[in-house]
Amino acid sequence: MSNHLIAVTVNGEYEQVEVPSQMTLLQMLRDKLALTGTKNGCNAGECGSCTVLLDGEPVNSCMVLAVECQGASIVTVEGLAQDGVLDPVQQTILEHGGVQCGFCTPGILISARALLDRNPNPSEDDIHESLVGNLCRCTGYLRIVDAVKDAASRQAEVAA
């Protein structure tokens, strides 16, 4: 079975990685690039804990082959903070206590970031819909939704 040499940009860093055909983006991030913030929950595209941004759009990284990412730009949870400053969704999820065991949190942060990128002023329904693919078995979602709302309003204040 063949290996492929691919070039990707991960969290702003250019990387060349040799990957077998069947290696998923999730495996590449965790096992080749040691970016273990992205979690493997179900490995079937259901739980969302492996969500990353692929060319700006959220994907389940367990459902994308690494070789399909040739030339792509990827952002993982490790790439959300800029210059030591947390992304608004990270800051608000901390403040609202939207984390218990934390396993789903990296995926939720990425989905929330992607939502606010495409819709800076989401309704509560928009937030619910954007998090449908991120299962959390601890928090009951209320604090997570509050955190995303708060992040949206803080972003709007900064932008104003």
Add this chain to the structure above:
Amino acid sequence: MAIDAHPELPEFDYFRPATLMDASRFLAQHPAEARPLSGGTDIFVRMRDGFWHDKYLVDVKNIDGVSELRFDPTSGLSLGAGVNMNRVIASPQVQEHYPLLAEACRTVASYQLRTRATVVGNICNASPAGDTIGACLAYGGILNIHGVDGFRQAPLASFFLGPGKTILQPGDIATTVHFPLPPAGSAGTYIKLGRNTWSDLSIVGLTALGYPDPAAVSGYRFRIVLASVAPTPLVAATAQDYLEDTPPSPQAFKQAAILAQEACNPIDDVRGSARYRRAMVRNLTEKALNKVYKLMENRG
């Protein structure tokens, strides 16, 4: 404690052909071993679960313009095999002219899965539960298929043969699905009954599209497609015929719903019993027809 995740993918070779002809030839040369890959959201699950053992996945989503979404005000809408569902949902032209398609796409799984999942893939996977297939049938979808002898067209109405089975032959790649302009004054709905409000596979899926038609005795025609209640997506033809002859009314919709119920042939499975599905076909058909009629009336 070990995490009970699905296993990793088995070994295979990934092949990205330069042209559609290269892809068709390769697929035809490896009939039982190679499969076209688009978004992969069904393929990877089937491979991990040990149902599929392909040696080669042939990535067809980036070649020869198959990633285009095109709308022409005279000929209609074409969706390439690489067009993901989020693009369909976000397209102003789909929202304006084919809102039922956008509505159906929105019921599929989650946003991040729809970044990969495609309408053409949903069609080719040929699941009786495919959420977007009803809208594609109701809008009169036609597939463009590229095989070793070049392009041909196939109407969706005769595409499905059984669960996961279609008329596609080794070497065939569905490159685009085309929809003619929808009938003037049409309105539609997709009612998906799942185990939860969002994201689950359907227990029953009910697609209905209605439009005024002076040539019909009743003045209206309806297209009704049922998901998850037969080996293939099922067009409720007797119910459609009945509504062509019978003027719309709550009683007519009740009777059409009974005809749809009689047409379906569901099974018991983990998501619901056959008996429950039959009852839901009747309820949801009646509900969908009333809703569609109201939408048409409000518009007209």
